[in-house]
Structures are given as structure tokens and as C-alpha cells.
Amino acid sequence: MAEVVTNGGVSVNELPFAQDRTRAWRELREAGEVVVSGQEVILTSAAAVELAAKAPETFSSARAFDRLGSPVPMIPIAIDPPDHTRFRRILDPFFGPKRMAEREAELRRQASELIDAIVAKGECDVVSDLATPFPTQVFLTLFGLPLTDRDRLVRWKDAILEFTDPGSVEPTPEVLTHAAELFAYLTEHISNRRSDTSGSDMLTALMTDTDAGAMTDIELLGLCFMFVLAGLDTVTSAVGFALAKLATDTQLQTRVREDFSLIPAFIEDLLRVDGPVPFAPRVTTRDVVVADQLIPKDTTVMMSYGSADRDPRRFQNPDDIDLDSRNVHFAFGRGPHRCLGSHLARLELRIILEEWHSRVGDYAVAPGGSPQVKWPAGTLTLNALPLKVKPA
Ligand code: HEM
Structure with a gap:
């Protein structure tokens, strides 16, 4: 008989992610495959x-998102199959590689503008000068919204994400104000599109141009909200980790600069070693046994995609980036909720790394700068990445 999982003596919020991610992942994995942290059960191995x-019928994403009490459904993450399947059938074609490639030229132009400004200064904070503005502009561009709204969108998003971070309990009045402003902003634009459907943006297309049935306004609002929460900080994080790795590993930096065809493999294994999403929540709908441990019904389970991606039983030399490995990582998740924006994320990262290495020569972390991630947090993101850069 499986034993009910008991406290593994680990407190995830206290693991040393800020200082040393490799040590933090090792400490978590060593606590066990199925381990209790506070009120939650953490799954750490690739297999678990x-x-x-x-198994979405046993590990419900919808139940996990009930806690946020969002006034609109967070589509599609807060929906379980079978309803979830309808949304993915509508959405997947819009976020596929072909549709994304149609936007490449415009996104490349915007990335090069941001990078040219950095080269002109000779130094930058990658996080605030490139990794934050770029994905925000990408969202505005895809949805046909004015780029001049970029900075207020960043402010709204930051305030709301702070509330969704582990450990926060009640939304502050400031968070509620920012959430209301973001809803009002998105609602107004959705309603404008309803009255004028001549645009070629994704929002208009989602209203009108789907084989699987168009989405309602409230569903579109939920999707836009989800995009802002899931598709901005994740890319910010990956851009930061990518340039931090290359800035400190001059050999790899030279290889990438001399051969852009290595960039996709670098992106994939970087996402495995330093994935932006450390944990994804589910709630059990019944008692279930995982790795000989009984997890009772109604337990909040955190699936650790980050820990799975460093599991030595699945990956050789799991803590190192290997451009030849062809590792199939967990960074975009698994199962029905696998990342909707993975093709977009890959495109954004490839554009940034190609444009960066076309325009920037040698670069290194500025003296005194020792990039750290904020922890605890929902996304592992560098606080800042100060670089000294030379023109190519
Ligand atoms: C490097 C960047 C990104 C990473 C690492 C990432 C990671 C993830 C992961 C791990 C999941 C699964 C969560 C779960 O199992 O609960 C997910 C889901 C999702 N992501 Fe991403 N993501 C990235 C970029 C994006 C972008 C750019 C978008 C914009 C559209 C996006 C939209 C979504 C959505 C809508 C879901 C929910 C899918 C569903 O429930 O069916 N993501 N992402």
C-alpha cells in the first residue's frame, strides 16, 4: 500500500534560487520525487x-486557477478538457509556426531598433532595455494595438504578476486598480474591433476567421489577459538568461556569433537548463499514487518543469548546455496545456539573438554586476543584466 506523502523537509521559497539555481534544483530533487512543501506537494522528477x-482529469488546472478569482476565465489555462480542447482547436492555428513567420519581418525591425539604441549607448541593462520592451511590443503588434501603450502595459502586468507570485494572499488595492485598468483597456479594444473588422491583426482574425467557431468577447478578454500574464515575462526571462549565459561564456559567444545556425539548438537547451517557468500548479480531483506516494484528493500539486529538466535520470550532464544534445525539454510544459506560444517564443528569441549578434561585437557583464533572479516568484527572471557592449 502506498504511504500518504508526508513533509519532505523542504521549503521551496527558501531554496537558493536567487544565488545558485543549480544548487537549488539539486536540493529540491534530493528531497524526493514527491515532496511536501508547506500546503503543497511538489513533483520533482521528469517521470512524475x-x-x-x-492526466488532466486527475490533475486539474482549472481548479488550480480558481484561487486567483479572476473575473474572466484565464483562457485556456483555467479550463480543463474537454472544453479546453475547443479553445486549442481555435487557437493553435493562429499561433502555429506559419502564422508566426508572417510577422517575422516587422518583429525583426522592432528588435533591431531596440538593439541599435543599446549599441549607441555602449552599455545597457538587458532586462529593462530589451528583454522587457520587446515581448510587450510583440503582443501589441500581434493584436493591432498602439506601440505607444507599451510602458503602461508593462506597469499593469508587473503589478498583477506580483499578486500571482507564490506567497501573496490578498490583492492590494493597487493590484485591483491595475487589473481593472488592464481589463478596461482590453475591453475597449475588443469592442472597437467588433465594430470595425477590416484589420489584419490577430484579435480581428480570432473574432471572424476561424473554422472551429469564433470566440466571444469575454473569451477573447480572457485570452488577452492570459497572453499578458504568460507571454511577456517568460520571454523576458529567457532573453535575460540567454544573454547572461553568452556574456559569461566567451567561447560559446564566439561560436554563436560565427554560426547563427547554432542559435535554435542553443535556445532549446538553454530553455531546459534555465527554463522561465519553474512550477505549474494543479489540484488533484481524486486520491492518486505517484512514485509510491499517495497524494490525497484536493491537494495542490506543483509540477516542477524546472526540476524535471535537470533530472539526471532523463538528461545526461543535466546542468550544462549541450548544443548537440537534441534534448526534449519540459520548458514549454507537457500534455494538453503545453505552451500555446512556444512557436512565438522561439521566434522572438531567435530574432533577438540574431539581431544582437549582427549588431553587437564583444559583450560582457559590466564590472560589479552579478545578475540574480528574484525568488520566490512565479517566473525565474533576472532582476537586471548590466552589459558593456561594443559595436560589431
Ligand atoms: C520562453 C517563453 C515561454 C515559456 C518558457 C513558456 C512556458 C509555458 C509553460 C511551461 C506552459 C504550461 C503551463 C502548465 O502546464 O500549466 C505554458 C502555457 C501557456 N503559454 Fe507559454 N511560455 C512561453 C511563452 C509564451 C508566449 C509568448 C505566449 C503567448 C501566446 C504563451 C502563452 C501560453 C498560454 C496561453 C499557455 C496556456 C496553454 C493552455 O492552457 O492550453 N507562452 N507556457
């Missing part, structure tokens, strides 16, 4: 995470 991510 895979099992839970692919």
Missing part, C-alpha cells in the same frame, strides 16, 4: 511531472 501533466 510527465505523468501529472498528461
Whole structure:
């Protein structure tokens, strides 16, 4: 008989992610495959995470998102199959590689503008000068919204994400104000599109141009909200980790600069070693046994995609980036909720790394700068990445 999982003596919020991610992941994994942290159960191995991510009838994402009490459904993450399947059928074609490639030229132009400004200064904070503005502009561009709204969108998003971070309990009045402003902003634009459907943006297309049935206004609002929360900080994080790795590993920097065809493999294994999303929540709908441990019904389970991605039983030399590995990582998740924006994210990262290495020569972390991630947090993101850069 499986034993009910008991406290593994680990407190995830106290793991040393800020200082040393490799040590933090090792400490978590050593606590066990299924381990209790506070009120939650953490799945740490690749096998356990895979099992839970692919069993949505037992590990419910919808139940996990009830806690946020969002006034609109967070589509599609807060919906379980079978309803979830309808949304993915509508959405997947819009976020596929072909549709994304149609935007490449415009996104490349915007990335090069941001990078040219950095080269002109000779130094930058990658996080605030490039990794934050770029994905925000991408969202505005895809949805046909004015780029001049970029900075207020960043402010709204930051305030709301702070509330969704682990440990926060009640939204502050400031968070509620920012959430209301973001809803009002998105609602107004959705309603404008309803009255004028001549645009070629994604919002208009989602209203009108789908084989699987168009989305309602409230569903579109939920999707836009979800995009802002899931598709901005994740890319910010990955851009930061990518340039931090290359800035400190001059050999790899030279290889990438001399051969852009290595960039996709670098992106994939970077996402494995330093994935932006450390944990994804589910709630159990019944008692379930994982790795000989009984997890009772109604337990909040955190699937650790980050820990799975460093699991030595799945990956050789799990803490190192290997451009030849072809590792199939967990950074975009598994199962029905696998990242909707993975093709977009890959495109954004490839554009940034190509434009960066076309315009920037040698670069290194500025003296005194020792980039750290904020922890605890929902996304692992560098606080700042000060670089000294030379023109190419
Ligand atoms: C490097 C960047 C990104 C990473 C690492 C990432 C990671 C993830 C992960 C791990 C999940 C699964 C969560 C779960 O199992 O609960 C997910 C889901 C999702 N992501 Fe991403 N993401 C990234 C970029 C984006 C972008 C650019 C978008 C914009 C559209 C996006 C939209 C979504 C959505 C809508 C879902 C929910 C899918 C569903 O429930 O069916 N993501 N992402």
C-alpha cells in the first residue's frame, strides 16, 4: 500500500534560487520525487511531472486557477478538457509556426531598433532595455494595438504578476486598480474591433476567421489577459538568461556569433537548463499514487518543469548546455496545456539573438554586476543584466 506523502523537509521559497539555481534544483530533487512543501506537494522528477501533466482529469488546472478569482476565465489555462480542447482547436492555428513567420519581418525591425539604441549607448541593462520592451511590443503588434501603450502595459502586468507570485494572499488595492485598468483597456479594444473588422491583426482574425467557431468577447478578454500574464515575462526571462549565459561564456559567444545556425539548438537547451517557468500548479480531483506516494484528493500539486529538466535520470550532464544534445525539454510544459506560444517564443528569441549578434561585437557583464533572479516568484527572471557592449 502506498504511504500518504508526508513533509519532505523542504521549503521551496527558501531554496537558493536567487544565488545558485543549480544548487537549488539539486536540493529540491534530493528531497524526493514527491515532496511536501508547506500546503503543497511538489513533483520533482521528469517521470512524475510527465505523468501529472498528461492526466488532466486527475490533475486539474482549472481548479488550480480558481484561487486567483479572476473575473474572466484565464483562457485556456483555467479550463480543463474537454472544453479546453475547443479553445486549442481555435487557437493553435493562429499561433502555429506559419502564422508566426508572417510577422517575422516587422518583429525583426522592432528588435533591431531596440538593439541599435543599446549599441549607441555602449552599455545597457538587458532586462529593462530589451528583454522587457520587446515581448510587450510583440503582443501589441500581434493584436493591432498602439506601440505607444507599451510602458503602461508593462506597469499593469508587473503589478498583477506580483499578486500571482507564490506567497501573496490578498490583492492590494493597487493590484485591483491595475487589473481593472488592464481589463478596461482590453475591453475597449475588443469592442472597437467588433465594430470595425477590416484589420489584419490577430484579435480581428480570432473574432471572424476561424473554422472551429469564433470566440466571444469575454473569451477573447480572457485570452488577452492570459497572453499578458504568460507571454511577456517568460520571454523576458529567457532573453535575460540567454544573454547572461553568452556574456559569461566567451567561447560559446564566439561560436554563436560565427554560426547563427547554432542559435535554435542553443535556445532549446538553454530553455531546459534555465527554463522561465519553474512550477505549474494543479489540484488533484481524486486520491492518486505517484512514485509510491499517495497524494490525497484536493491537494495542490506543483509540477516542477524546472526540476524535471535537470533530472539526471532523463538528461545526461543535466546542468550544462549541450548544443548537440537534441534534448526534449519540459520548458514549454507537457500534455494538453503545453505552451500555446512556444512557436512565438522561439521566434522572438531567435530574432533577438540574431539581431544582437549582427549588431553587437564583444559583450560582457559590466564590472560589479552579478545578475540574480528574484525568488520566490512565479517566473525565474533576472532582476537586471548590466552589459558593456561594443559595436560589431
Ligand atoms: C520562453 C517563453 C515561454 C515559456 C518558457 C513558456 C512556458 C509555458 C509553460 C511551461 C506552459 C504550461 C503551463 C502548465 O502546464 O500549466 C505554458 C502555457 C501557456 N503559454 Fe507559454 N511560455 C512561453 C511563452 C509564451 C508566449 C509568448 C505566449 C503567448 C501566446 C504563451 C502563452 C501560453 C498560454 C496561453 C499557455 C496556456 C496553454 C493552455 O492552457 O492550453 N507562452 N507556457
